Amino acid sequence: MSLFNRQLIQTELQKIWGYQDFRYPQAEIIDSFLTGKDVLIVMPTGGGKSICFQLPALLQTGLTLIVSPLVALMENQVNQLQQKNLPAALIHSELSREQKKQTLQAITRQKLRLVYLSPETLLSPSIWEIISQPQIKINGLVLDEAHCLVQWGTTFRPAYTRLGIVRPSLLKHKPPGTKMAIAAFTATADPLTQKTITQQLQLDRPEVFLINPYRANLNLQVKTIWTPRGRKQQVLKFIGARKNQAGLVYVRSRRDSEELTQWLRSIGYAVQAYHAGLPTQARRTIEQDWLTGKIQFTVCTSAFGMGIDKSDVRWIVHFHAPELLSEYMQEVGRGGRDGKPADALTLISEPTGWFNPEDKQRSQFFTQKLEKQYLQAKQLIKQIPSQGEINAIARQFSGGDLALSLLYSEGLVRWQDPFTYQKQSTSLKLNRSDLQQQAWQKQRHAFLQTKQCRWQFLLAAFGFSSEAKGFSCGHCDNCLRV
Template sequence: MNSPITNSLTQIRTALKEIWGYDNFRSPQGEIVNSLLSGKDALIIMPTGGGKSICFQLPALLNTGLTLVVSPLVALMENQVEELKQRNQKAALLHNELSSSQRRATLQALEKQQLRLLYLSPETLLSPPVWERLCQPELQINGLILDEAHCLAQWGDTFRPAYRRLGAVRPALLKTKPVGTKISIAAFTATADPSAQKIITDVLQLQKPDIYKLNPYRDNLHLNVRIAWTPKGRKQQLLKFIQKHHNQAGLIYVRTRKDSEELAAWLTELGYNTASYHAGLGATERRAVEASWLTGKIPFVVCTCAFGMGINKNNCRWIIHFHVPHLLSEYVQEIGRAGRDGKPAEALTLVSEPTGFLDSEDKQRRQFFEAQMFKQQERAKQLAKKIPKQGEITAITRQFSDGAMALSLLHSNGELKWLDPFHYVINSQSGHQAPTQLQAAKEMTRYLYTKQCRWNFLLKAFGFGAEAENWRCGHCDNCRK
């Protein structure tokens, strides 16, 4: 049986100083640490660069058992674990890019209860070798942390079906532990509108969670949206911006792997020192590009949304969205890479004129996204007619290539319940509309063409309307006009 550890404020601050070198917390870090140390569930929304990782790392290191950190990206896990190891802390990670010897060493450390923090993806958490070890009765697990929790509410080509099964993890683990064991759950993200907050709370089955919400406003981050009338004009605006920010660190976001490679090749031909980055690259290539950018060997990277989360470079001065993100949550995550040192930074988005007559690329991308969402829904409906009303996910995915996605969509509609992380039962039709995010995509379009203060728009979109009332940032393009 585990029980929350009681630490005095002095002990907590001492640990903060010894491990990270900080004398005190930034608000509301101290309150969040206390909440997690007391074993409560929590939902935490903090801006990128707000110091959220300390909020769950410190309680985990002060406790005696294990805290599981579910994280979406290898780079995100590697950066956080490397920093903890440099501070001589008992942290490790598991992902499918590890060598067999590294994986074996981590699993042994897990079995011997030598770890305080174990980082893994949702897919790794639910893989048989890992799950079997986590279910050992003698393994003390204190908490489950979901980092970048907005991924749970995000649909489309980047969605990971395993996220929808995470709500069944705690009840299943508790069945294998001594009576009286408690496992808390805390979800952390920089971007969750009220709808996403409800999805996160419901799917994870958070129990009376403490909720901490900080608005995403950054007074040093200047937002700018410019119309690119033609494809050629879009490239000309990009070059003009890069020349203006010569030798400053930045990121250029595009939509697809092909876009990333072609734009990086074009800029390289013009003499710029850059690189392409996307999820299709091998692990070694991705790490090499990340290291080159972090150390300043290349000033900017042409990347898809695969680049960003967990990659901490304080002096990134600018972000360009060469192509428009589909969702505001993606946009806020990506612009949050800039100006983390508190100094002025600029976020420029290039967008086609609204009709799409002169440059139809943005319109075509938006229509493709909507069509993909519709196809996902239709495939799920058709598959629901073919699969057993009760079953096991591995058998379904073996028989149907889209099985995991379909089960997740049925779960989001309220038509499916996970009996545990591996077994499901389909209920009668609920009549709920799945979160296709088409409405969220329309919100992104409204943001691009709004005439109001851009930060005011973002604050309202993410549920901070009261704070945004009759307020203007004074430094976005609309305010400057």
């Protein structure tokens, strides 16, 4: 970055956000984005990632599209930008028709610099019709929480797998020589996830920024539970020792969230269940009640946390261990963002599953669900035309868009553009994603059972091999046990 550019950008940083200087690698990421390079950034939560794409977007003429998984995440960032009178907006399904109309008109008139939207909204015909117009200048695409592409693309949000075709499809409509950079941000991505993100987004020789995820103030603990009753007793003991301290209890399903909340209420806790099945307003109310301290904690699924900024979370409990280690890192990372100590406890069934079979049964349920999806995909590829419209397949076959997404991840179909597919092969060998899922499950199991320093294990698992050598945090349960 030239001295002039650095001074200009630093002046804007100070003027808009009040910061005197950048934290590494903010300036380097901004430089890459401004020069049109693709970037992949793995940066722990609280590292200041939003400035890395908001500032270059504001410095350029034209539009930057930020693809974000949750409305709460979009609202949080857009509200902050709009309070500073900056040209940013969001589009999602919960907006009124008039609000959407105003935002679309602002895009058409090129009055905005940042527009936040979900993958599904980006790929809706009404949005696509506008952003694909030749005169609408688009500088770049930003995928926030990029790990969702890997975790959700073949499970329940298939639009994620079509994001890689967005840039080449848009460029067909733009003037020759148009550049459009892609930046993918995530707090956690192991080497396999990084590779998948790079491939599926069709990143072109991306500059990769990997920031060490170690948090010296985050104390990790895994405890073996021998009975279902014992699991509940451990939660009560842990929370009881942390009265009036903000925390979160994570469970694996909506039903688990409701049932555990009901039990905690029956013994006097003022607590709310939070999951994606709740009405939007109910979720917003729970978020605000937790943020303002009206409730000490919530019993939630993985739907809770992204985009909700609370610095003084002192504890995280995984009542059930998450399926993936990247999910675990995302969720425990919500503790201690103010730099003060925070405790993260994960409860697991005893190894045999004889006395406490609930974890084994839960894991089998999710495995069987995945197998069912593979079976549907195998059936679908026999029935669909060699090419056609994705939405037509989704209407004709239950779960058709999800099955197509799975077939895409296996290389059996390709996207011609965001709305049409073409078969690639008649082979029915669906196993690559299954093997990937098995590898992640094996890694997660190894972490839960390891006797080594837990942070050392995580550093190695997320690609920081040299940092992991001989590392000992001194404050996880295994280090304290030595």
